[in-house]
Amino acid sequence: MSFAIETVNLTHYYSKGTVQQVAAIDNVNLQIEKGELVGIIGHTGSGKSTLISHFNGLLKPDSGKVLVDGVDIWKDKETLKQSRFKVGLCFQYPEYQLFEETVYKDIAFGPKNMKLSEAEIKERVLRAAEFTGVKAEHLNKSPFDLSGGEKRRAAIAGVMSMEPEVLIFDEPAAGLDPRGRKDLTELIKNYRKQTGSTVIVVSHSMEDIAGMADRIIVMNNASVAMQGSVDEVFSKGGELREMGLNVPEITEIFAKLRARGIDVPANVYTVEQGEKILRSLIEGRSAK
Amino acid sequence: MIRDITIGQYYPGKSVLHRLDPRMKLILTFLLIVTIFLCKSFFSLGLIALTAVIAAAISSVPAKMMLKSLKPIVIILVFTAVLNIIYTEGGTVYFEKWGIAITEKGVNTAIFTMIRIVTLVIISSLLTYTTTPTMLTDAIERVLSPLKIFKIKVHTLAMMMTLALRFIPTLIEEIDRIMNAQKARGADLESGGIIQRAKALVPIFIPLMVSSFRRAYELAFAMTCRCYTGGEGRTRMKQMKLAFRDFSALVLCLAITAGVVVLNHFFEAVI
Numbered sequence: 001m002s003f004a005i006e007t008v009n010l011t012h013y014y015s016k017g018t019v020q021q022v023a024a025i026d027n028v029n030l031q032i033e034k035g036e037l038v039g040i041i042g043h044t045g046s047g048k049s050t051l052i053s054h055f056n057g058l059l060k061p062d063s064g065k066v067l068v069d070g071v072d073i074w075k076d077k078e079t080l081k082q083s084r085f086k087v088g089l090c091f092q093y094p095e096y097q098l099f100e101e102t103v104y105k106d107i108a109f110g111p112k113n114m115k116l117s118e119a120e121i122k123e124r125v126l127r128a129a130e131f132t133g134v135k136a137e138h139l140n141k142s143p144f145d146l147s148g149g150e151k152r153r154a155a156i157a158g159v160m161s162m163e164p165e166v167l168i169f170d171e172p173a174a175g176l177d178p179r180g181r182k183d184l185t186e187l188i189k190n191y192r193k194q195t196g197s198t199v200i201v202v203s204h205s206m207e208d209i210a211g212m213a214d215r216i217i218v219m220n221n222a223s224v225a226m227q228g229s230v231d232e233v234f235s236k237g238g239e240l241r242e243m244g245l246n247v248p249e250i251t252e253i254f255a256k257l258r259a260r261g262i263d264v265p266a267n268v269y270t271v272e273q274g275e276k277i278l279r280s281l282i283e284g285r286s287a288k
Numbered sequence: 289m290i291r292d293i294t295i296g297q298y299y300p301g302k303s304v305l306h307r308l309d310p311r312m313k314l315i316l317t318f319l320l321i322v323t324i325f326l327c328k329s330f331f332s333l334g335l336i337a338l339t340a341v342i343a344a345a346i347s348s349v350p351a352k353m354m355l356k357s358l359k360p361i362v363i364i365l366v367f368t369a370v371l372n373i374i375y376t377e378g379g380t381v382y383f384e385k386w387g388i389a390i391t392e393k394g395v396n397t398a399i400f401t402m403i404r405i406v407t408l409v410i411i412s413s414l415l416t417y418t419t420t421p422t423m424l425t426d427a428i429e430r431v432l433s434p435l436k437i438f439k440i441k442v443h444t445l446a447m448m449m450t451l452a453l454r455f456i457p458t459l460i461e462e463i464d465r466i467m468n469a470q471k472a473r474g475a476d477l478e479s480g481g482i483i484q485r486a487k488a489l490v491p492i493f494i495p496l497m498v499s500s501f502r503r504a505y506e507l508a509f510a511m512t513c514r515c516y517t518g519g520e521g522r523t524r525m526k527q528m529k530l531a532f533r534d535f536s537a538l539v540l541c542l543a544i545t546a547g548v549v550v551l552n553h554f555f556e557a558v559i
């Protein structure tokens with residue numbers, strides 16, 4: 001079986017041929033399995049956005065290949081066009097792409113471009129709206145009348161409604177409050193569970209990534225520095241810190257507890273996990 | 289990519305031209321441009337063209353960049369040259385066929401006009417190459433400040449210009465981002481007829497307008513918070529002072545203008 005997305009020696013330069021030429025991604029080889037939820041972390045400017053913009057052919061590689069479902073997306077024009085629908089890309093601050101008169105029409109923009117039937121479009125719009133929690137009474141409102149959080153949901157619905165095989169989020173929680181972040185994480189996890197599609201999430205927040213990813217890819221200075229399960233990656237706190245990253249705060253707390261001689265596991269990455277362990281620890285003590 | 293367009297083509301340097309007072313540079317550029325149009329003979333035009341070339345040489349702006357500023361006008365150059373050759377008649381006839389006559393006067397006029405346009409572009413790009421956009425608008429504000437007596441809000445106009453220049457790169461970046469976002473939703477910006485393409489711009493244009501207005505409000509708010517109340521009583525961090533070199537440059541340019549007038553008088557006029 002082929003990979004959902006595979007890159008072969010992928011390299012991209014910005015400002016090519018000028019003095020400012022920089023390799024934003026340099027010789028990246030990645031495989032993303034079907035149905036996986038992959039988190040991509042890396043410091044600002046490490047090339048995350050550049051990388052994912054190659055997955056649906058928005059950027060053309062300067063050298064190397066991008067294979068979606070085993071097919072080179074730059075093979076011909078039609079393949080490229082199809083890759084836009086196969087791989088949905090939801091940019092950072094997606095609410096700034098809203099433009100239609102009504103929320104409904106905006107969510108329908110993608111499916112319309114796919115030339116689906118009117119009935120199919122409607123079905124998809126309603127499905128995506130329900131999924132992202134866009135209220136039914138908002139569908140006929142202007143997207144510019146919604147609140148910030150509602151706009152974000154509507155914009156995400158606009159990408160989800162294309163029902164892509166691979167859905168990519170670039171910093172989906174940027175600028176949201178803690179509650180919004182949590183809701184969004186749940187939304188992405190649910191989406192994956194219900195549709196079984198491949199999901200890629202780029203994030204700054206180690207907590208968010210730890211809470212949902214099956215696998216983490218760490219970008220550093222235009223290349224892949226590390227990849228592996230949540231355990232594997234976050235057990236290398238030292239290396240991460242050298243790259244300007246960190247482990248989730250809860251993991252640090254547990255590391256400090258261990259340093260004080262309290263017997264807790266080292267592989268704790270989410271607050272929920274941590275809470276359970278601490279509670280049982282306290283109960284254990286009070287029982288004594 | 290779209291962001292490779294450069295506007296405000298300042299080339300950092302330390303040459304005399306860079307150090308001249310922007311106000312003086314603005315006035316002298318204007319004076320030299322007027323002088324170009326005073327030229328009537330090849331000798332007077334030669335003088336001003338030579339001035340432009342020497343100025344370009346001492347400006348420390350690389351020749352490659354100077355040539356780059358000439359690139360957009362190549363079509364205009366060719367076009368005017370062809371028109372001049374075909375439509376101006378007089379003097380020796382070099383060639384005559386199909387009702388087209390190429391004459392000595394035609395060729396002379398064509399060459400004359402071409403040199404004139406090239407000189408014009410060199411002189412005006414030297415101004416923008418050696419002066420930052422902010423300095424330039426600052427200079428415009430001060431040079432035009434006498435217009436205040438006609439109740440023209442010179443400061444407001446200059447501030448608008450500065451802000452517009454400042455936001456061009458930001459807007460280009462924004463367009464880039466919105467285009468990518470809509471392309472990711474399958475928007476087709478490249479194919480179709482003219483109407484279809486115009487329609488395809490709606491998803492780009494509306495978000496751009498929305499964010500521009502948002503930016504404008506935010507900026508106005510930020511400026512108000514820093515007590516901006518317009519030009520009244522505003523002082524400047526960078527004071528402009530005319531130096532000896534500014535007066536020397538003025539004298540030199542006036543001499544060139546006088547030279548052009550004199551040469552016009554002594555040599556045969558081309559146009």
Ligand SMILES: Nc1ncnc2c1ncn2[C@@H]1O[C@H](COP(=O)(O)OP(=O)(O)O)[C@@H](O)[C@H]1O
Pocket residue numbers: 014015022023024042043044045046047048049050051291
């Ligand atoms: N459009 C562009 N033009 C020139 N350089 C760019 C552009 N976009 C990004 N870069 C540069 O490429 C590098 C990678 O950027 P990006 O992929 O946006 O990183 P990230 O998403 O990880 O923050 C950075 O050094 C950035 O400055």
Ligand SMILES: [Mg+2]
Pocket residue numbers: 048049050170
């Ligand atoms: Mg980014």
